[in-house]
Amino acid sequence: MGAGAAFFGVVFMFQSSHRQAQRASPVENQTAPLPDVVAFMNKEGFVVYDFCGQMRRESDYALFQADAAFARREGNLRAPRRFWLSEP
Numbered sequence: 199m200g201a202g203a204a205f206f207g208v209v210f211m212f213q214s215s216h217r218q219a220q221r222a223s224p225v226e227n228q229t230a231p232l233p234d235v236v237a238f239m240n241k242e243g244f245v246v247y248d249f250c251g252q253m254r255r256e257s258d259y260a261l262f263q264a265d266a267a268f269a270r271r272e273g274n275l276r277a278p279r280r281f282w283l284s285e286p
Contacts, residue, residue, distance in 0.1 A: 209275070210244065210268040232264065244268040247275055 212235055230238075236246060247269035255262045269275040 209247065210239070211250065212239075212266045212268065232266070235266075239268045240271075243271050245271050245276070 212232075239245070245268065246266055248267045249264060250267055251265040252261060253263040254260060
C-alpha cells in the first residue's frame with residue numbers, strides 16, 4: 199500500500215512561512231516553500247482546496263505566512279456541485 203492509499207479522503211492543512219521572522223528563529227528553515235509543497239502534494243494526488251488564513255508583516259504588509267488546505271484531487275470535496283442554491 200502506497201502513501202496515496204493511506205491518505206484517501208484526508209484534508210491536509212499546511213502552514214507556509216514566506217519570510218523569516220527573526221534571524222535567530224528556532225523554526226528557521228523548517229518549512230518548505232509553498233510551490234514545493236504544492237508540487238509534492240500534486241504528485242501525491244492532492245490539490246489546493248482553500249487558503250484558510252494569512253499573516254502579514256506589520257511594517258509593510260508583505261505576506262509572511264499562509265495556511266493552505268489540500269484535498270484529494272478525485273475526492274468528494276471536489277465533486278461537481280451547484281454554485282448558487284437557485285440553480286437547477
